[in-house]
Amino acid sequence: MNRGSREVERRILRLLHGQKTRTQLTQIHAHILRHHLHHSNQLISHFISICGSLNRMRYASIIFQHFQNPSIFLFNSMIKGYSLCGPYQNSVVFFSTMKRRGIWPDEFTFAPLLKACANLVDLELGQGVHKHVLALGFGRFGSIRIGIVELYSGCGRMTDAKKVFDEMPHRDVIIWNLMVKGYSQSGNVDMGLGLFRQMGERTVVSWNLMISLLAQNGREKEALALFHEMKNGGFEPDEATVVTVLPVCAQLGELDLGRWIHSYAKSEGLYPNLVSVGNALVDFFGKSGDLETAITIFNDMPRKNVVSWNAAISNCAFNGKGELGVQLFDKMLDEGVRPNDSTYVGALACCAHAGLVHRGGDLFDSMIANHGIEPTIEHYGCMVDLLGRGGCLKEAHKLVETMTMEPNAAIWGALVSACRTHGEMELAEYALKELIKLEPWNSGNYVLLSNIYADRGKWEDVEKVRVLMSGNSIKKAPGQSIIV
Numbered sequence: 001m002n003r004g005s006r007e008v009e010r011r012i013l014r015l016l017h018g019q020k021t022r023t024q025l026t027q028i029h030a031h032i033l034r035h036h037l038h039h040s041n042q043l044i045s046h047f048i049s050i051c052g053s054l055n056r057m058r059y060a061s062i063i064f065q066h067f068q069n070p071s072i073f074l075f076n077s078m079i080k081g082y083s084l085c086g087p088y089q090n091s092v093v094f095f096s097t098m099k100r101r102g103i104w105p106d107e108f109t110f111a112p113l114l115k116a117c118a119n120l121v122d123l124e125l126g127q128g129v130h131k132h133v134l135a136l137g138f139g140r141f142g143s144i145r146i147g148i149v150e151l152y153s154g155c156g157r158m159t160d161a162k163k164v165f166d167e168m169p170h171r172d173v174i175i176w177n178l179m180v181k182g183y184s185q186s187g188n189v190d191m192g193l194g195l196f197r198q199m200g201e202r203t204v205v206s207w208n209l210m211i212s213l214l215a216q217n218g219r220e221k222e223a224l225a226l227f228h229e230m231k232n233g234g235f236e237p238d239e240a241t242v243v244t245v246l247p248v249c250a251q252l253g254e255l256d257l258g259r260w261i262h263s264y265a266k267s268e269g270l271y272p273n274l275v276s277v278g279n280a281l282v283d284f285f286g287k288s289g290d291l292e293t294a295i296t297i298f299n300d301m302p303r304k305n306v307v308s309w310n311a312a313i314s315n316c317a318f319n320g321k322g323e324l325g326v327q328l329f330d331k332m333l334d335e336g337v338r339p340n341d342s343t344y345v346g347a348l349a350c351c352a353h354a355g356l357v358h359r360g361g362d363l364f365d366s367m368i369a370n371h372g373i374e375p376t377i378e379h380y381g382c383m384v385d386l387l388g389r390g391g392c393l394k395e396a397h398k399l400v401e402t403m404t405m406e407p408n409a410a411i412w413g414a415l416v417s418a419c420r421t422h423g424e425m426e427l428a429e430y431a432l433k434e435l436i437k438l439e440p441w442n443s444g445n446y447v448l449l450s451n452i453y454a455d456r457g458k459w460e461d462v463e464k465v466r467v468l469m470s471g472n473s474i475k476k477a478p479g480q481s482i483i484v
Helices: 003-018 022-034 041-053 057-064 072-085 089-100 107-120 123-136 142-154 158-167 173-185 189-198 204-216 220-232 239-252 255-267 275-287 291-300 306-318 322-334 341-354 357-371 377-389 393-401 409-422 425-438 443-455 459-471
Strands: none
Touching: 022 041, 041 057, 041 072, 057 072, 072 089, 072 107, 089 107, 107 123, 107 142, 123 142, 142 158, 142 173, 158 173, 173 189, 173 204, 189 204, 204 220, 204 239, 220 239, 239 255, 239 275, 255 275, 275 291, 275 306, 291 306, 306 322, 306 341, 322 341, 341 357, 341 377, 357 377, 377 393, 377 409, 393 409, 409 425, 425 443, 443 459
16 A cells, blocks of 8 residues: 555545444445555455444445455454344344354454343353453453343343452453443342442533433332432533433422423533434423423424424323324324334324224224234223223224234223223123133222122122122222122
8 A cells, every 4th residue: 555545545535434324424435435445455454434323234245245365453343343233143143153263253343242241141152252251361341241241241140240340450340330330230229329328530421321210119219319420520411311310200299309400401502403302392291280381391492303302292191181182193203203102092092081982983094004013902091091091991992802912901091981981881790700810919900890780780799709809819909889
């Protein structure tokens, strides 16, 4: 390669590591082809690495196929790329291909390969890679040790992860975060929290991780306490912090704190610039009963995705503003945004709250016809609720009987509720019997069935319910009205 070509290659490398979009990636590839540098293993390996970070591995694979004698650098780039964005199994495929071609792996091969095994949650495969690492003497490299810890912690093998962790002479914040996450996701949140407290160095990522893990494990108050501790410690909340803490605020009714986060997000440029933050704010204010602010935030968002629309629509249903939710659904379609299954759950719930029986039926039919979305148990539940509220009990029962899946307790419960509202006691009796089969431990179902029998003078059946409860060791919950 002459001096001019080397200078062009250096310039392209600078462009590669400075680019941010898929369009720029295509333009750089054209630049490489124009200067006849498409056979440079070093340059193309960098290009493939960027493909991985932008989830363009199909593009990378096409480029790789043009090399008759790919180097270790190219194979490593392909293995790393697939370990980042999947399909993760392809990392293993490229590793096997590399070995078949007689190319010896190096220290840069195994860290992404271990990450792929961790993402696959394939312990057996990961253990095989670990054996390769030990046999080749690569166990001393920090990045590979991190990969081993990530593998074992991701597969719930915390004893093995802890052994590797304890043997590491230098532990950076990444390895501490992995251990904290591993223990917490394995059900030992206290061990994870204990490790978090032992960390000599923490980043915002560490705080976000621990706050999220506490929230996910039903320890919302501790999550908020840790958030306050984070702020008092001089750490500035970022996008992930805001998105993690706002749902906790909604669940605990911490409206003042949520409003402070809203103000903070605006002052720091997180809102309205970041879609994820806007979505979290819409959902927070909606679930806190302030739908007006939620819709204002939604309307002010310069960019929206399907999650944005779903949050706005579902919170209209949550706040009893079904007609507004349906209007938003129509606007979403008009703007060319493709709905998903969650969109339809929200829209059908809006129809139920607004009493829009026919419109709800049309929406349900359009799921498959217009968007190829197969109804889930949640969609059926919304339809039973919609038909039941509208007094269309025969239609609701027919829908339950013709469902493509077995109805669950929520489905039968919605039908029971509708039947009681509209005085259809015979159908309520039938639905309650099905409900008892699914929830034999729920005393409330027996109470309702017994009261229906009593109201209709069917005293022998009342006694049968009493015997059934006694035989199943079911006790009436305090405060429930029951004849037996």
